[in-house]
Ligand SMILES: [Zn+2]
């Protein structure tokens with residue numbers, strides 16, 4: 610099944626959105642500093658990574674993709690910043706969904722907001738499984754308590770998806786881990802010149818561009834160059850700043866990938882992006898870490 614690239618509606622009806630997925634399927638509910646959420650399906654297991662939208666918004670956005678909140682086996686949280694967790698506790702309580710995140714992330718937010726019976730803290734270096742998917746948390750440098758991004762595999766086919774946003778700089782461990790992915794949602798947050806010449810206060814500019822801030826277009830492009838392999842078929846650039854980036858700068862930074870990666874697209878704050886389908890055959894020769 611080909612990917613839906615218009616980002617408005619999924620290709621899947623409510624009935625087939627959560628049917629057994631032999632590879633991995635992913636879609637964004639919205640991506641950027643005003644709210645994030647990414648749905649990932651492998652086998653018969655559906656999870657939501659982050660929820661920066663209120664329950665009404667997230668239910669509407671899930672519905673656009675043919676997903677009912679009762680289908681969610683878990684919410685995986687990357688870190689405690691509001692654009693990632695603003696709606697987590699509300700959604701979890703309403704639909705009784707367990708919430709996974711590092712111990713530091715839980716301490717940063719959930720000890721306050723989340724019913725303890727739904728909290729599933731993990732050790733950031735340990736992989737774990739939920740249903741048909743295997744989850745590898747990846748610690749990243751960002752100004753939160755214990756942020757982790759995620760690599761998610763279908764346990765049966767080893768088709769592999771990675772999300773990497775809210776990271777101030779690339780570490781050797783991060784590059785090594787993401788080399789195995791067949792599909793990526795990676796942050797291209799800002800153009801450094803636009804950020805520095807823009808209207809943000811000096812302190813905020815410093816925070817965003819620091820080693821604990823966000824990836825610039827140039828950093829993200831260099832990351833893609835490092836992890837690229839012939840089975841990386843799907844790349845979405847997300848968490849794009851609405852103030853400090855624009856289509857021209859993105860094209861300048863990522864143009865070489867737009868023409869060489871089979872499915873290359875940009876996620877938006879309002880609509881995220883539609884379903885992307887990672888074929889099970891891409892995972893055929895992968896090695897589990
Ligand atoms: Zn963020």
Ligand SMILES: [Zn+2]
Nearest residue numbers: 688690751775
């Ligand atoms: Zn953040």
